[in-house]
Each structure stands twice: as C-alpha cells, then as structure tokens.
Amino acid sequence: MMEHELSSIEKDVLKEIGNIGAGNAATAMAQLINQTVDMAVPTVNIAAFDEVMEIVGGPDTPVAAVVINITGDITGKVYFVLSIAEAEFIASQVTGEPDIQLLNGAPPKTIAISALQEIGNILTGSYLSALSDFTQLNMVSSVPDLGIDMAGAILSGGLVDLSQYSDYAIIIDTRIKGKSHSNRIHGHFLLLPDPGSFTKIFNALGVYRDDE
Amino acid sequence: MNEPKPVVRVGIAELKIVKSPNMIRTSGLGSCVGVVIYDLSQKTAGLAHIMLPDSSLAKQADLNTSKYADTAIDVLVKKLTSKGKRPSVLKAKIAGGAEMFQFSTSNESMRIGPRNTAAVKEKLAQYGIRIMSEDVGGNSGRTIEFDPETGRLHIRTVHKGETII
Numbered sequence: 001m002m003e004h005e006l007s008s009i010e011k012d013v014l015k016e017i018g019n020i021g022a023g024n025a026a027t028a029m030a031q032l033i034n035q036t037v038d039m040a041v042p043t044v045n046i047a048a049f050d051e052v053m054e055i056v057g058g059p060d061t062p063v064a065a066v067v068i069n070i071t072g073d074i075t076g077k078v079y080f081v082l083s084i085a086e087a088e089f090i091a092s093q094v095t096g097e098p099d100i101q102l103l104n105g106a107p108p109k110t111i112a113i114s115a116l117q118e119i120g121n122i123l124t125g126s127y128l129s130a131l132s133d134f135t136q137l138n139m140v141s142s143v144p145d146l147g148i149d150m151a152g153a154i155l156s157g158g159l160v161d162l163s164q165y166s167d168y169a170i171i172i173d174t175r176i177k178g179k180s181h182s183n184r185i186h187g188h189f190l191l192l193p194d195p196g197s198f199t200k201i202f203n204a205l206g207v208y209r210d211d212e
Numbered sequence: 213m214n215e216p217k218p219v220v221r222v223g224i225a226e227l228k229i230v231k232s233p234n235m236i237r238t239s240g241l242g243s244c245v246g247v248v249i250y251d252l253s254q255k256t257a258g259l260a261h262i263m264l265p266d267s268s269l270a271k272q273a274d275l276n277t278s279k280y281a282d283t284a285i286d287v288l289v290k291k292l293t294s295k296g297k298r299p300s301v302l303k304a305k306i307a308g309g310a311e312m313f314q315f316s317t318s319n320e321s322m323r324i325g326p327r328n329t330a331a332v333k334e335k336l337a338q339y340g341i342r343i344m345s346e347d348v349g350g351n352s353g354r355t356i357e358f359d360p361e362t363g364r365l366h367i368r369t370v371h372k373g374e375t376i377i
Binding site for chain 2: 049151
C-alpha cells in the first residue's frame with residue numbers, strides 16, 4: 001500500500017503543505033486574538049485509526065473541532081482541533097465575553113458557538129486557500145461544522161470514507177500555540193487527504209512516484 | 213469498596229472477548245456502533261467497535277473483519293458459541309451510531325451512524341440474538357464499558373453524564 005511507503009521527498013512535500021496551510025491560518029489566528037501565534041514544524045503521520053485519536057490526546061478527550069470537507073481536484077478533510085480550555089479562551093478573546101464555558105452541562109451560549117464556527121471558518125478557509133495557491137489545484141470547502149465532544153467520536157467521522165480502503169490514515173499535523181497563553185495543549189490543524197489525492201498533490205508539485 | 217476490576221480496551225475497528233472479572237470498554241464512539249454480545253451463564257462477553265455497515269463496501273485487499281457490522285458479529289458469535297451452543301442463547305446490548313455533524317452536503321457517509329445501527333440490528337436478528345437494551349442515535353459521542361458479571365453496560369457522554377443500560 002502506498003501509505004506505508006512514503007519516500008522522504010514525499011514526506012517533505014506533505015510537511016511543506018502543512019507548513020503553508022497552517023502558516024496562513026496561524027497568521028489569521030494571530031489577528032483574531034491579537035497576539036503572536038507560534039507554529040511547530042508539521043509532522044506527517046502514517047497512523048492507525050487509534051493513533052489518530054492519540055494525536056489529540058486520546059479518544060475520550062473532550063475537544064472542540066471544526067471540520068470542513070474538501071472537494072474539487074483533491075478531496076479530503078481539514079480539522080482544526082482545540083482543547084476545551086483553548087476553545088473557551090479563544091471564544092472569550094473574540095467575543096469579549098469573559099466567562100465562556102463549553103462543557104458545564106448547560107448548552108453553551110449561542111454567541112460562543114457562533115464565534116467558534118466563524119473562527120473555524122476563517123482559519124480553515126485560509127488554510128485551504130494557501131494550499132490551493134501553492135499547488136494550483138482547485139479546492140472547494142464545505143460549510144464548516146463545529147463539534148464539541150470526545151475526540152474519538154469527532155475524528156472517526158473523518159475516517160469513515162478512508163476506512164473503506166485502509167486501516168491507516170496519512171495525517172499532516174501542524175500544531176499552533178498562542179504565545180502568551182500558558183495552556184499546555186496546543187491547537188492542531190489536521191489535513192486528511194483521501195487516498196487518491198496524494199498522487200494529484202505530488203504531481204502538481206512536480207514529484208513523480210516510482211510506481212506509475 | 214470492591215477492588216476495581218481490570219478493564220480490557222477495544223480500539224476503533226477492533227474486537228475482543230473477556231471473561232469476568234475483566235470488564236471491557238471502548239472509547240469515543242461517534243457514528244461507530246459498540247456491540248456487546250454476552251453470555252451471563254458463562255460470564256463472558258465480546259465487544260466490537262464497528263465503523264461501517266457492510267463488508268461489501270470494502271475496497272481493501274486484507275479485510276479487517278472487526279470493522280464491519282456483518283463480519284464483526286460473525287466473529288463475535290463464533291467465538292462465543294465455541295461449545296456447540298446455539299447463537300440465540302446469546303444476548304446483546306448496543307450503543308453509538310450518532311450523527312456527530314449535520315453537514316449541509318448530501319454526503320452519504322455522513323449518514324453512516326444510522327446505517328451502522330440498522331446493519332447491526334439486522335445481523336443480530338439473523339442469529340436470533342435479542343437486544344436487551346440500546347442507546348443509539350442522537351449526536352453525542354459515547355464511551356461504553358460492559359461487565360460480563362452483571363450484564364450492565366455503562367455509558368458515558370461529555371454532555372449528558374453517565375447512564376447504565
């Protein structure tokens with residue numbers, strides 16, 4: 001299977017994809033919360049489905065995640081995953097509401113949900129447009145959806161299409177972190193291209209695979 | 213208080229069998245369905261974390277039989293009826309099959325939760341295995357834990373707390 005056999009140049013290309021997409025999104029994020037946002041070097045993981053959950057802290061871990069479907073020349077999904085504490089912090093920053101709680105039993109305030117949806121919209125949109133510019137591939141994003149729930153429950157939805165082909169996912173993970181925010185858990189941009197999309201990405205960037 | 217019992221964990225698209233005093237758990241069920249098939253007289257139970265309804269959807273060479281409702285239930289039943297028992301003496305409890313996102317697109321894969329639930333029920337009915345209780349649908353993630361000693365299925369969600377079915 002191709003996913004077990006990424007060459008080092010292919011991995012580098014995918015890392016660069018994560019870099020460019022998340023770099024753009026991090027800039028947008030910095031403007032939204034008015035502080036510097038650091039970005040880690042992207043990692044390319046060939047992960048079993050269980051390991052996908054571990055990337056964001058385990059299947060039980062509550063997270064706030066925005067997900068968009070990509071259609072067009074390539075297909076796949078982009079997730080922007082935050083810890084609950086980070087999502088509350090960012091929603092507070094953006095709305096000016098001091099005490100936003102997402103998991104206190106009562107349904108979260110509408111303004112918090114709207115803020116997170118809009119943040120997700122802006123960030124995933126800028127992630128994708130950078131990718132589209134870089135690869136010259138047409139990518140259309142769906143309306144983003146927000147989920148506040150266990151990481152396993154949210155991320156497994158993104159693996160369903162892929163799971164018909166494989167028990168592994170190639171995940172391009174870029175972590176970001178607001179500089180003055182001391183929370184230990186980082187936000188993650190996860191890009192999960194569908195299996196057929198890798199060849200298109202590599203071809204678009206001038207990397208040709210041996211098996212073709 | 214009793215000693216905490218050891219818990220066997222089942223990952224996504226996996227299945228396992230336990231015997232009391234072990235408990236069995238799977239975490240973060242969204243559109244996936246957790247199927248527990250058990251035999252209280254033997255204090256044994258099997259749990260599968262099912263992702264897809266039907267193995268005919270598979271486009272992979274090496275079929276992961278734990279991933280699909282039809283094949284996973286076949287495996288569980290086979291493992292639990294090894295002493296010449298009829299499958300209909302077994303009982304089941306199920307949880308999961310949520311719709312985590314309401315996408316505006318008509319993407320069929322987003323309907324996978326209800327499809328998984330329907331496929332599990334149909335397969336259990338074929339074996340004559342009765343579903344004793346269920347907590348399916350909705351839009352919450354679930355973590356479930358089953359005790360083959362008592363037959364109780366413990367369900368936890370992040371929004372609505374814990375229930376036992």
